[in-house]
Amino acid sequence: MDFPWKRNLFVLWVGVFFCSTAYSISIPFLPIFLHTSLGVHDHLEAWSGISFGISFLASALISPYWGSLADKYGRKPMLIRSGFSLALLYFLTYFITDPYLFLVLRVFQGLLAGYVPAAIALVATNTPEKNVGYALGVMATAGATGGIVGPLVGGVVSHLWGNAEAFLFSGCVVLVSALIATFLVKETNMNRSGSRSNVREDLRAAIANRSLMTILGLSLMVTISVMLLEPLLTVYVLQLGASQQEASLSAGIIFAAVGIATVIAAPQWGKLGGKVGYTKILFIGLLGGAVGNLLQVFFTNLYGFGVLRFAYGLFFAAVYPSINALIVKVTEPEFRGRAFSLNQSANQLATMLGPVLGGVLGGAIPIRYVFIINGIALLATAILIRAKKPGLSGKQPQKQSSDPQLTAK
Numbered sequence: 502m503d504f505p506w507k508r509n510l511f512v513l514w515v516g517v518f519f520c521s522t523a524y525s526i527s528i529p530f531l532p533i534f535l536h537t538s539l540g541v542h543d544h545l546e547a548w549s550g551i552s553f554g555i556s557f558l559a560s561a562l563i564s565p566y567w568g569s570l571a572d573k574y575g576r577k578p579m580l581i582r583s584g585f586s587l588a589l590l591y592f593l594t595y596f597i598t599d600p601y602l603f604l605v606l607r608v609f610q611g612l613l614a615g616y617v618p619a620a621i622a623l624v625a626t627n628t629p630e631k632n633v634g635y636a637l638g639v640m641a642t643a644g645a646t647g648g649i650v651g652p653l654v655g656g657v658v659s660h661l662w663g664n665a666e667a668f669l670f671s672g673c674v675v676l677v678s679a680l681i682a683t684f685l686v687k688e689t690n691m692n693r694s695g696s697r698s699n700v701r702e703d704l705r706a707a708i709a710n711r712s713l714m715t716i717l718g719l720s721l722m723v724t725i726s727v728m729l730l731e732p733l734l735t736v737y738v739l740q741l742g743a744s745q746q747e748a749s750l751s752a753g754i755i756f757a758a759v760g761i762a763t764v765i766a767a768p769q770w771g772k773l774g775g776k777v778g779y780t781k782i783l784f785i786g787l788l789g790g791a792v793g794n795l796l797q798v799f800f801t802n803l804y805g806f807g808v809l810r811f812a813y814g815l816f817f818a819a820v821y822p823s824i825n826a827l828i829v830k831v832t833e834p835e836f837r838g839r840a841f842s843l844n845q846s847a848n849q850l851a852t853m854l855g856p857v858l859g860g861v862l863g864g865a866i867p868i869r870y871v872f873i874i875n876g877i878a879l880l881a882t883a884i885l886i887r888a889k890k891p892g893l894s895g896k897q898p899q900k901q902s903s904d905p906q907l908t909a910k
Contacts, residue, residue, distance in 0.1 A: 505627070505687060506624075506627055506632065508687070509624060509687060510624060510628070510640070513620045513624055513643075514639060514642075516584075516620060516677075516681040516686070517616070517643035517647070518643040518646055518647045519647070519674050519677045519678040519681070520587070520616045520617060520675055521617070521643065521644045521647025521651065522674055523591065523647075523651070523674040523675035523678070524647070524651065525648050525655065526651045526658065526670055526671045527667040527668045527670070528553070530659055530667060531549050531553060532549040533664050535552065535600060537663075539597070539603060540598075540600070541600050548600060551604065552604060552607050554856075556607045556610045556611035557849040557852045558611065558850075559607075559609075559612045560611035560614045560615075560845065560846075560849045561845075561847075561849035563611070564618070564843065564846040564849065565703055565843055565846060566700055567579055567619075567842055568618075568703070568839035568843065569700060569838075570838075571622060571838030572837070572838035576626070577623065577682060577688040579615055579616075580616055580619045580620060580623070580679075580686060583616040584675060584679025584681075584682050585676075587610065587614065587616070587679075588676040588679055590606055590609055590613065590672075591669070591672030591675060592668070592672040593606060595669045615842070617644065618841045618842055618845040620640065621640055622837050622838045622841040622842075623686070623688055625825065625828075625841070626837050626838075627687075633775070634779060634823075635771045635772040637771050637822045638768040639767070639768045639771065640822075641763060641768075641771070641818065641821050641825075645759075645760040645764050646760065654670070655667050703843075706839075707839070707843055710832065712827075712831040713828065713832060716824060716827050716828055717843055717844055717847045719824065720847045720848060720851075721848070721851045723879075724848045724852060725851040725854060725855040726790070726855075727817075728851060728852050728854075728856050729859040729871065729875055730859060730871065733859050733860075733863045733871060734752050734756065736863065737806075737869075738751045738752045738755065738803065738806075741802060741806055742802065751803060754807065758807055758810050759810055759813065760814070762811050762814025763818040765818075766819070767819070767821075770782050770786065770818055770822055771823075774819075774822065774823055774826055775826075779826045779830065780827070780886065783819065783823035783886060784886050784887050785819055786816055786817055786818070786819030786823060787879050787880075787883035787886065788816070789816020789817065790817040790820065790879050791877070791880035792816075792880075793810070793812055793817070794813070794879065795872070795873060795877070796809055797869060797876075798869060798872070825844075828840050859871065
């Protein structure tokens with residue numbers, strides 16, 4: 502009985518790894534692509550920001566709909582849909598020469614995305630409960646590893662062939678994810694007999710589940726915390742003394758340090774959460790992340806900053822697996838596809854808002870103080886969770902009816 506879930510875990514880890522790698526091969530180089538391939542010379546920063554954010558906005562709006570379909574027809578069809586769609590869109594990008602058409606493709610990339618949340622939901626619903634924390638911890642390493650490997654591959658591809666060719670390469674890589682989903686993923690825990698709800702009913706059902714709404718709010722804030730620093734790290738590396746020639750490399754190494762720490766620590770946090778409770782692990786992860794940001798006030802050299810970010814990553818690696826495991830704990834299996842899609846909506850909105858807020862703060866106050874503000878916010882969240890434990894007892898909720906009319910009440 503143990504073999505199917507372990508097989509799915511391995512297969513989906515590989516699928517998410519390739520999907521995340523495909524994204525990070527080309528998307529980090531959007532400004533260069535817009536400038537060199539699409540001829541954008543004026544307002545390049547605005548074009549880059551809009552191109553980056555519009556996909557996340559579209560994804561946030563459509564995710565609840567895909568979640569409803571996933572709970573009715575299965576998560577595997579969602580993997581296949583998103584995998585092949587994204588591959589096609591990456592291939593089409595290679596032929597685009599107009600920046601406005603590129604924006605249209607970015608919208609469709611957001612609308613048709615959903616591979617990663619579908620994979621997480623499938624793992625969560627097809628894994629024995631005692632192993633869910635460990636499995637979700639392992640899944641967290643797939644995205645982190647792809648985020649490390651992708652920019653390195655993308656840099657090499659762009660250097661050797663060109664920025665447009667990087668999108669072709671991304672299409673080939675994400676096509677592997679689609680083929681993996683089609684031929685290797687097995688979904689067994691699926692009930693297709695119920696009627697499909699609509700998005701409005703799903704939102705009502707989610708709002709009625711106070712524990713789920715608490716977790717979604719936490720997920721939104723945590724992702725804003727991460728993305729808040731995204732546009733500032735390279736600038737901060739320059740302020741710490743790196744030369745302009747070395748700034749990109751140094752920032753890339755520091756980004757990679759957090760990813761490597763996640764790969765090391767996330768499975769262990771997930772396994773420990775299954776023993777002592779995910780709320781406790783979430784508290785530790787948030788507390789460690791808060792301290793990691795607050796300590797930045799004492800580190801004024803590049804090497805100390807890199808070590809500190811690695812240590813931050815070791816603790817913060819506990820956060821996302823714990824959030825995903827808590828979503829499993831507070832929802833019934835037939836609602837989990839929708840729950841994870843709502844969580845994706847929260848993450849996508851935060852991914853869009855975080856860099857904007859970080860850019861505004863970084864322009865108004867010294868970047869070191871942004872780290873401190875971030876740390877205080879995470880610390881306050883950790884204390885609130887520790888003191889109140891708002892609905893995160895880890896107990897299963899009352900049975901949610903498969904009838905959407907009853908579920909919405």
